[in-house]
Amino acid sequence: MAVGIFDSGLGGLTVLDAVAKRLPNVPLVYLGDSAHAPYGVRTPDDIYNLTTAATQRLFDAGCDLVILACNTASAAALRRMQEGWVPPGKRVLGVFVPLIEALTERQWGDNSPPREVAAKHVALFATPATVSSRAFQRELAFRAIGVDVEAQACGGVVDAIEDGDMILAEALVRSHVDALQRKMPTPDAAVLGCTHYPLMAEVFQDALGPQVKVFSQANLVAESLADYLDRHPQMVGPGTEPAFLTTGDPKRVSSRATQFLRRQITFTSA
Numbered sequence: 526m527a528v529g530i531f532d533s534g535l536g537g538l539t540v541l542d543a544v545a546k547r548l549p550n551v552p553l554v555y556l557g558d559s560a561h562a563p564y565g566v567r568t569p570d571d572i573y574n575l576t577t578a579a580t581q582r583l584f585d586a587g588c589d590l591v592i593l594a595c596n597t598a599s600a601a602a603l604r605r606m607q608e609g610w611v612p613p614g615k616r617v618l619g620v621f622v623p624l625i626e627a628l629t630e631r632q633w634g635d636n637s638p639p640r641e642v643a644a645k646h647v648a649l650f651a652t653p654a655t656v657s658s659r660a661f662q663r664e665l666a667f668r669a670i671g672v673d674v675e676a677q678a679c680g681g682v683v684d685a686i687e688d689g690d691m692i693l694a695e696a697l698v699r700s701h702v703d704a705l706q707r708k709m710p711t712p713d714a715a716v717l718g719c720t721h722y723p724l725m726a727e728v729f730q731d732a733l734g735p736q737v738k739v740f741s742q743a744n745l746v747a748e749s750l751a752d753y754l755d756r757h758p759q760m761v762g763p764g765t766e767p768a769f770l771t772t773g774d775p776k777r778v779s780s781r782a783t784q785f786l787r788r789q790i791t792f793t794s795a
């Protein structure tokens with residue numbers, strides 16, 4: 526009965542938390558690849574190899590469905606995995622589509638042609654690898670026309686969050702918002718395209734101003750997953766035990782995770 530949730534590190538806990546609230550009876554197996562984080566500065570091949578290894582580990586833990594709760598992995602590896610790697614009977618889903626569906630105000634699974642939407646100037650904040658993949662712009666183009674996207678690669682923010690240095694993370698977020706506003710002075714929407722950034726959502730909102738609608742993924746992904754499992758109940762895998770797995774140091778990772786989610790989280794070695 527388990528669903529796997531993968532992230533390069535701790536950021537995906539924002540998605541896990543929202544999914545656990547929305548689907549309290551589904552055991553969730555989380556895997557954070559903290560030994561190799563951050564992914565955002567790695568090459569696409571490297572991200573693909575690390576993501577497939579981690580996803581295999583989640584299949585082995587009894588998950589038939591794995592959510593890549595990592596924009597960088599979704600952007601750089603998901604399409605290649607779906608095209609040639611995912612074994613029969615297993616599914617791997619990413620986190621871009623629910624976000625774009627919300628931004629373009631579409632119903633889940635609406636496959637009609639792209640159309641004009643309310644948001645005209647969208648700021649995308651993401652890791653360097655996500656920004657250079659242009660995956661967000663590609664997915665958006667399937668659904669919306671006339672949307673101007675300005676992307677800001679937010680170097681350093683993930684490392685600061687993984688290190689628990691929230692003062693540095695806040696300073697970096699403010700300087701990345703400044704840099705974005707020099708390129709796009711008046712965005713009407715902003716997308717937090719990295720699972721770590723919801724932990725800094727208030728700082729993004731404050732720096733951008735109240736007129737900017739900030740989209741962050743956790744609840745959107747949870748809603749989309751609930752809808753998917755309604756339509757594909759067989760994709761809840763055979764595993765019965767929730768677990769938190771890490772490739773990093775379980776003690777250190779557990780203590781950071783407990784601090785982020787404000788409840789006791791105990792990781793074991795992946």
Ligand code: DGL
Pocket residue numbers: 532533534536537562563564565566594595596597598652655683718719720721
């Ligand atoms: N949390 C990941 C994301 O959503 C990436 C962080 C990283 O490892 O660079 O993009």
